Amino acid sequence: MADTLELELGSLPLDGWHRARGGRMVPFAGYHMPVQYEGIIAEHRWTRQHAGLFDVSHMGQLMLRGPQVAEALETLLPGDITGLQPGRIRYSMLLNETGGIIDDLMVTNVTPTGGEPTYYMVVNGATKAGDIADLRRRLPAEITIEHLDDRALLALQGPEAAAVVEAIWPGVGDELSFMQGTSRDWEGVAVGFGRSGYTGEDGYELSVPNSHAEKLADLLVSDERVRPIGLGARDSLRLEAGLPLYGHDLDEQTTPVSADLLFAINKRRRADGGFAGSDRILAEIEQGPVARRIGFTVEGRQPVREGGRILDAEGNEVGRVTSGGFSPSLEAPIGMGYVATTLGAPGTALTLEQRGKLFRATVTPMPFVPHRYHRKGKA
Structure with a gap:
């Protein structure tokens, strides 16, 4: 079965580009994708300090x-x-x-x-x-x-990402703030820019035809401020930023209310409803969900991974860990999961259990590391 699945994996437009740069390729979302180049922690810290280039062309x-x-x-x-x-x-x-x-x-x-x-x-x-x-x-x-399966998608993330983009496309940085998009002609093709990403840092997602993906990637990493970054650091960065990952922290049994994503439902939509599942969701907004996504920090150095049980003071299971890992920025284990709403207040002590071992944890507000999105009029 493993061999069959390996054969069915697709290749991204930059597959050879990643391999030539030492990317260690692993199966992810139906494709061969780079999990790391020089190491997850080094790549994580580089992105927080400079600019990391991520290939997210697997996305639709x-x-x-x-x-x-x-x-x-x-x-x-x-x-x-x-x-x-x-x-x-x-x-x-x-x-x-x-x-x-x-x-x-x-x-x-x-x-x-x-x-x-x-x-x-x-x-x-x-x-x-x-x-x-x-x-x-x-x-x-x-x-x-x-x-648009003929287009690649690259994410340039980090505090120096804007300066890198501005050096190539003057004016884009001044034009765009967080959650704004535009397009530019480049090398005879249209490149789409969105000032967004999934690391908590300022940055851009760039949509480019497959035919020009390698040329664009080469151009970006030719800047000494940019290095290619793999899936491993992408995951640790989004976890520090408190951002949920579909298939782990979100699924078809999860509502936006229990997932703590109410910011995505504005006042008009709450008043008017009319969207799929709105009766249930609006009732949860009013009455509160049974369970809620929370962040937590763990005592010691060992992280508790997805699937770990969350226990109350009496040892009863009250939830599950959905994401967990070691935070390179905080140098401590962090995670997120779902617990009974009554146990979701910041500062609440929890016990985590994994493979028969118990860990002390504390409910912690997210993001664990402050977001640094570029918003006009704000420092």
Whole structure:
């Protein structure tokens, strides 16, 4: 079975590029992907101090067009899509009919001036085929969904990312703030920019045709401030930033309320409802969920990984760890998981159990490391 699965793995446009730079390739989301180059901790710290280049081309890039496409998307997503202005990006979730999260995603309004309403959507790699099928089944037939499988997606993250981009594309840094997007012509093709990412740092996601992906990657790492970074550091960075990972911290049994993602449902959507599972979700907002996603720190040096049990003072299981690891920035083990809401207050003492060993933990506000997104008018 392992050999069969290995043969079925796809290759990203930069597969050879990663291997030539010493990337250690592993199976992830149906592709061969680099888990590390020089080492996870070194790559993590480089991204926090300089700029790291991540290949996230496994993710699904979609273009949705058609009459009243925003209104149609609002029947499936709890986010404010009709109020999203051109060039703006919004985090949201694709929900099932009971309010469970099918996937979390980013939506950008890329409607051209005077043109047909158009939205660019980035979905998770492991779920993209199911997402596309679900969207095609549930959206009106007149809305077209184009899978941009001819484009790569690169993420440049870190405090020096803006200066690197500005040196190549002058003006992009001044034009964009956090959760804003634009495009530029480069080498005869269009490159899409979104000032966002999943590390907690300032940075950009760049969409480029597969034919130009290697040239763009070479250009970016030719700057001494940029190094290629693998999946291992991407995971430790997003964990420090308190960002959930689909398939681990989020799934179809999880609602946006229990996942502590209420920021993605604005006042209008809470008042009007009308999205998949809205009755359940609005009731949870009013009454509180049974369980909630929390962050925790662990005493000692050993992290508690996904699947560890969370116990109360009497030894009763009250939740499960969904992500856990060692924080290179804090030099301490951290994690997140779900517990009964009554045990989710910061400072609450918990006991974690993994492989028969017990660990003391404390509920800790997230993010563990402060976000450093670029917001105009703020230092």
